[in-house]
Each structure stands twice: as structure tokens, then as C-alpha cells.
Amino acid sequence: MSKIYVIHENSAWVEPLRAAFAEQGLPYEEWFLDEGALDLAQAPPQGVFYNRMSASSHTRNHRYAPEYTAAVLAWLESHGRRVINNGRALQLEISKVAQYAALSNYGIRTPRSIAAVGKRHIVEAAGTMPGSFITKHNRAGKGLGVRLFHSVKALEDYVSGEAFEPSIDGITLIQEYIRAPEPYITRVEFVGGRFLYAVRVDTSLGFELCPADVCQAGDAFCPVGQEAPAAPAPRFQIVQGFDNPIIERYQRFIAANGIGISGIEFITDENGQIYTYDVNTNTNYNSDAEAAAGLYGMQAIARYLGEELRGLRAGQARPEPALDTA
Incomplete structure (x- = not known):
């Protein structure tokens, strides 16, 4: 019997969704993808797969959870499974550079941003900003690593000091400060x-x-x-x-x-x-x-996933059309 599969690496964030599933009587299973092994020769189960992998997974000692999830999503999609927040969505979750590039295609304005790798390039990029600016990690979550600076000198002191927090993917964004x-x-x-x-x-x-x-x-x-x-x-x-x-x-x-x-x-x-x-x-x-x-957002998510599951089951139960041999 097909069910809902929730892909994640943080049980605390899933608790409200579990309650919503229970209230609506929906069958589900959790895939906790902090690590594991994926047999590409096997076919995945039937169901609706909801990807909740987080850009901040590394802060919970799940350094390679997004990379592993990307592999799992590619496997699911290759078998035609219904994936909510698919591999492309995961790419955007873990890269603000990718987000901003994609947003611009729809006329959505983003702050002026420079992606820099290496401390020297971070400081040089800040020198091109006309006023106050912020730094942030390209892969972060929760706003981790966001700092406001009013001068390049203040940034230089920070980057050269012990308090500097490098992004887990090595890319730091220098971004204009929107007042x-x-x-x-x-x-x-x-x-x-x-x-x-x-x-x-x-x-x-x-x-x-x-x-x-x-x-x-x-x-x-x-x-x-x-x-x-x-x-x-x-x-x-x-x-x-x-x-x-x-x-x-x-x-x-x-x-x-x-x-x-x-x-x-x-x-x-x-x-x-x-x-x-x-x-x-x-x-x-x-x-x-x-x-x-x-x-209530989690109740809305459960209803949506339940609708997707019912649609999937209806399609599975629908008989194959007879061949016209005339």
C-alpha cells in the first residue's frame, strides 16, 4: 500500500507534521537521511515523497545529508515517483546564489550580492559596496552567519579574527544592506x-x-x-x-x-x-x-500530501485501457 514518505534530518521539526498526519489519519513513513546506503539497482516504493532536507543540516552534524538526499531524489525521480520539493528545489535550498539567479528570471528583485571564495576576495568584494553591507553564508539556514558591517575595516578585522565563520561550502556572500x-x-x-x-x-x-x-x-x-x-x-x-x-x-x-x-x-x-x-x-x-x-501550516501540508496520495492511489487503481485491435 502506497504511503507518504517524509525525507528529513531533524526530528524536532517534523513533530507538528506527525501530529497533523495522525489527526487526518494519513499513512506515512520517515526517511532520516543523515547517512546511509542507496542501492541503485532497487526500485523505490510507491508513494508520495516530501523532501524536507535543510540547508542548516551541517549545524546538527549531518554534513553530507543534502548530498545524500540529492542522490536519493535523483533515484526517486528516475523511477517516476511523485516528489514534493524535488532535486531542483534542493539545489535552491542549499545555494543562495542559485536562488538569486533563478528569482531574477521571474522579475523578482534581490539585493546586490557578490559571491566570494577566500578571505582576500571577501574583503575586496566589500570594497565595491557603496555603503553598509552584510555577509552571509551561501549555504546556511536560520540566518546563520549573517553579520552587518558599516566599514570594510570592520569586516577585515572580523575575517582575520577567530570569530570568523566560514560557509560550509566555502562561498561567502557580500550583500548590500537594505535599510x-x-x-x-x-x-x-x-x-x-x-x-x-x-x-x-x-x-x-x-x-x-x-x-x-x-x-x-x-x-x-x-x-x-x-x-x-x-x-x-x-x-x-x-x-x-x-x-x-x-x-x-x-x-x-x-x-x-x-x-x-x-x-x-x-x-x-x-x-x-x-x-x-x-x-x-x-x-x-x-x-x-x-x-x-x-x-495552521502543518495541517495544510498534511491535507495537500493526503490529496496527492489519494490521487496517486486512484491512478494506480485505474485499469489499463484496452488495446484497440480492430
């Missing part, structure tokens, strides 16, 4: 390629913006080394009635890149211009924000 009139970003969630909701995220406590409950303890990081002010409101708030033309562009982008479930983040500058800076194909949700709004 927003208020300290928040917007994250737009999609399930089944359709808009679910938008959430406003307070950035006054720093740049580690993972919305999952397990990310909330001890994740505050002040990027300029000063004491962060207390947040005047909940850090995550769902925006009621959110409507923006960017949604349609995002939908075209995710449909063309094998993405069924995602959260896309953008910031709006002082002139009202939107800059998209992150695509999360391993999206999580904040329970407090969802409870306040009465909207």
Missing part, C-alpha cells in the same frame, strides 16, 4: 504551490529568523554588537488579508522549480521597493502566530 523603515521582514508561505499566508517577523533581536518553536530558545543575535531592545510585540505575526503582486511572481517561480511547499522572505526598503533574499523549501511555522490567526 527598512521599520525593523521587520515578511515571509510568504506556500503549500501546494498556492499562497497560504504571510507572516511579519520582527528583526530587532537579530537575523536568526527560523520560525519553528525549537528555534526560539537562545537564538537572539545582535548583528552590531549592541544590546538588543526588547521586542514590543510578538516576534512572529500573521498578516491578515495580505495581498501583493509579488505573490503571483513567487507562484510562477516555485511552479517552474519543482517547489511545492516553501516560505519566501522579503524586505521592503524606505522607498517601498521589495527585495527578496531567501527561499526556504524546508519551511517551518510558529505555533503562537498560527494560534492567534487560526491558520
